[in-house]
Amino acid sequence: MSAEVPTQHPCHAYRSLMERHRNVGRLAAIAEIISRDFLTAMPEGAYMNRLDQISYLHKRIHNDIVCCDAQRELEEAQDHVEAHGGLWDEWDRANLQGMVDIFRSHSIQTPETMEESARIANEGRRLHREVLKKGDWSAGVPHLKRVVDFTRKMAEKKAKWRGSATLYEALVQDYSPGLDLKTIWKWFNQLDRELLQMLPLVMERQSQRSKIVEMTGSFDPKAQMWLNRALIEMLGFDFDRGSLHETSHSPVEGGTPDDTRLVIKTADSSNFLDSLKSALHEGGHGLYTQGLPAKGEWAYQPVAQDLGTMMHESQALFVEMILGRTPEFFRFLAPRLEGLFHTIRDPALTAENLYRIKTNVRPTLNRRQADEVTYFFHIFLRFQIECDLIEGKIEVEDIPAYWTEWMHNKLGIMPQNHAEGVLQDVHWFVGKFGYFQSYTLGHMVAAQIFERMRTDIPQIFGKIERGDFRQVQYWLHKNIYSKGSLMPAEALLKDVTGYKASPDFLISHLENRYLSD
Numbered sequence: 001m002s003a004e005v006p007t008q009h010p011c012h013a014y015r016s017l018m019e020r021h022r023n024v025g026r027l028a029a030i031a032e033i034i035s036r037d038f039l040t041a042m043p044e045g046a047y048m049n050r051l052d053q054i055s056y057l058h059k060r061i062h063n064d065i066v067c068c069d070a071q072r073e074l075e076e077a078q079d080h081v082e083a084h085g086g087l088w089d090e091w092d093r094a095n096l097q098g099m100v101d102i103f104r105s106h107s108i109q110t111p112e113t114m115e116e117s118a119r120i121a122n123e124g125r126r127l128h129r130e131v132l133k134k135g136d137w138s139a140g141v142p143h144l145k146r147v148v149d150f151t152r153k154m155a156e157k158k159a160k161w162r163g164s165a166t167l168y169e170a171l172v173q174d175y176s177p178g179l180d181l182k183t184i185w186k187w188f189n190q191l192d193r194e195l196l197q198m199l200p201l202v203m204e205r206q207s208q209r210s211k212i213v214e215m216t217g218s219f220d221p222k223a224q225m226w227l228n229r230a231l232i233e234m235l236g237f238d239f240d241r242g243s244l245h246e247t248s249h250s251p252v253e254g255g256t257p258d259d260t261r262l263v264i265k266t267a268d269s270s271n272f273l274d275s276l277k278s279a280l281h282e283g284g285h286g287l288y289t290q291g292l293p294a295k296g297e298w299a300y301q302p303v304a305q306d307l308g309t310m311m312h313e314s315q316a317l318f319v320e321m322i323l324g325r326t327p328e329f330f331r332f333l334a335p336r337l338e339g340l341f342h343t344i345r346d347p348a349l350t351a352e353n354l355y356r357i358k359t360n361v362r363p364t365l366n367r368r369q370a371d372e373v374t375y376f377f378h379i380f381l382r383f384q385i386e387c388d389l390i391e392g393k394i395e396v397e398d399i400p401a402y403w404t405e406w407m408h409n410k411l412g413i414m415p416q417n418h419a420e421g422v423l424q425d426v427h428w429f430v431g432k433f434g435y436f437q438s439y440t441l442g443h444m445v446a447a448q449i450f451e452r453m454r455t456d457i458p459q460i461f462g463k464i465e466r467g468d469f470r471q472v473q474y475w476l477h478k479n480i481y482s483k484g485s486l487m488p489a490e491a492l493l494k495d496v497t498g499y500k501a502s503p504d505f506l507i508s509h510l511e512n513r514y515l516s517d
């Protein structure tokens, strides 16, 4: 049965635009699914054809968005709003604004640029897997130089269109619409100052406790995937409309509300917590995607999309770091592990020990393995490198030395090889410059949301300990997911929590968890 557009909106041009976006959305959904398949089921020999298919689809989507008919219809619809404002409710108004933004952001680029952008992203994803495996930085440099040149050219057009203060700000605003770089610097400088003070206090406090018992067991990868699946299903993920896969590439989530693909790192038999962390993170993304208002007339419409990467990462980090690192979560999990992994009274798998493993604070080289207190510094490093790189203050060849010196000065640790340092992330290889700050902004938002949720849901911690996540899910659905892009992220956050975005909530969350228990 095909989806229908039941809208009876009186503006003919707007109805036609909705139909256009429904068709564009169908193509984008196809591109999403074949991109996830690229990482999981695609035979290697299909690589060149797949690259061609994905890049063609992106060119085609661009052409459908920016054609002359669309421009005329947008003008007519905007005239209609002015003349008959009473006939436009807040959803239709937000939807039309989304259409205008999409048209404008595409109209500054050419079809060939969009094709090239998709090609770079998919070539880069595959190349990254190879160079990371070998730790071979120099083999990645030519591709990264091509990406940086391409990104700088795109950023010039974006900065002119948006009136951004710098090229880097124009890229950041792709991922975090409405935020300026000055505000992000202010927040990051506060976090830098306060977390640097907090770090030795937390480490000193933790050093006075008995030693953590390291995990030495072997954990069947199949049983790990069963656990991952069961947990995210309990959190509310609907496996009738989504699936969980493993990949040798970097983990990623994607798809549509009706076909949400979670792709996580292949399970490692020596440590089930890594695979679990990846599943909780991507699961948090997936819950948001599945909860978007994508039914009926809003299917594929701009107003039914997510609020950008700050809000998306906030949902992933809420599940992974905030909820998934409470003592109550481990009290729920621990008794269920013995039967699953065929262990008896393993002291590493007690609730208390698992909680201490996941909340152990110490500087590490790898971003994904970083604890909650030092995670920010990994983001701050990448943010500063990107800023200098896009503004032309440094070049690709300068990154390893910059990285090593910064890590040493800030956290007192140094990567011994490129795999431990500059090669660990896929983002730059796929052209995602301006994305990294979303993780820290998302962490801030997750802490802010949790503070509100704790007052709204009575006995929330008891519910987590019983594995009852229904009210948490209901709260997120009602306040975040179901709102789509009805209002900008900042406005939604203020509406839901009563406060504007601020690092204060993250700082007090970290103080509560790491300095006062």
Ligand SMILES: [Zn+2]
Pocket (backbone or CB within 6 Å): 281, 285, 313, 316
């Ligand atoms: Zn994420």
